[in-house]
Amino acid sequence: MRLQKPRGTRDFLPDEMERRREIEARMRETVRRFGYREVCTPVFEHLDLFTMKSGEGIIEEMYVFVDKGGRHLTLRPEVTASVVRMFVNEGRNLPKPLRWCYFADCFRYERPQKGRYRQFWQFGIELIGADTAFADAEVVVAADEMLKAAGVTYDLQVGHLAPVKSLIAGLSPDLQRRVMTCLDKRDFGALEESLAGERQGADLVESLTAVAGCRSPDDLFAITGAIPEKDRITEICELLESQKVPYGLNFAIVRGLDYYTGMVFEAFAPNLGAENQILGGGTYRLAHLFGGDDVASCGFAAGFDRIMVSLGEFTTAGRPGAAIVCTPEAGMRGLEVAAAFRAAGIRTETDLMGRSLGAQVTHAAKSADFAVIIGKKECESGLVTLKNLHTGEQRGLALRDAVAEVSGFGDR
């Protein structure tokens, strides 16, 4: 093959696109019911948008380029930064809270592996301008409902950054970051090493290890004492329990960067291998970075492709289709009949290859549920012969009755 698609990209044939659209539709419908409305932002943005959010280090992980005007641009590696920029630019005087969702392809220059591609799709929501436990809980509930609707098997973990941050507040920023990385990986050996030289380092390791293992708010506050976020954390847990969200508490979730401020959560699919996180989210404050007010936000982003990989093979329930099968003299009549079927919303194909009647039926059986056979006899009688290609039954019907029968046909 002379021309290959770029590394880490994929082509999708119609069968797969139907599966993807099916799952996408279920995810969209879930968040629609919560009031989240779709927004769309540019596929490429100024490089600064992402370096301001995530630091210079991400440049080598992005598709960056200079355009003909000398602008430093990049294909978006995620959508949250764009949505917040959009909010700062034109969302400030909309009634709060804002409930927005998006489904967008993103690009990262990374080594492809299972569930990781260079072009991939994210589905996410952002709830902007509400700073309450009810807001935090809504986003988690929406994520849970959405994954349920998609049909994946997943493990949902919810945490909060405050307990760990309160324990390590006395450390240098650099060491704080290292500690959080260790916690994220649950590498307690490395944690101990990092804190070895610190005053009361051993106590700190013990507290952090205990916090990471907490399974209830009560356990947590027994270790950390009454931190300011105590009521918020307790309330979030109560709300999630009252809404029967199947989650695990995990205060070792770190989610990388500084703009995460409070609740954080992640979902994993157990059948995915190394890249098994299918969703991540939390509360954050980003707008002030882009020149806006310091507005509280909460959201999640789901890895659509990983969800599709996790779901594996399945067939979608297609809508019925018809194939017009004609003898040569009935060609014109065939087009009329096709138009009538299409007017009723039925997918209808006609022969374009000049095939024999038999070959047309053969082809129809691969692509349709019904063959509508029209020859000399049908032209004279005004009827059509409707053949059910699943059962082989066929009979002569008035056109209107044939259309009605195909319309009423159930799942394939």
Added chain:
RNA sequence: GCCAGGGUGGGGUAGGUGGUUAUCCUAGGGGACUGUGGAUCCCCCGACCCGGGUUCGAAUCUCGGCCCUGGCCCCA
């Protein structure tokens, strides 16, 4: 950026200690066959990832690259 295993028609494969026209299945197109042909039979189409090296001769050996699969790192 690193590690392991791979790359033969559209898909799946056989062969490969260097030597005729590269095997089989499937898909696709056509015919037998202008009223049922989703069948059967026949025919056609179509491949050794790319480049250098060794050689009389490379799909096979060798080096480099590209790509695929999985893992490490990273993961906004």
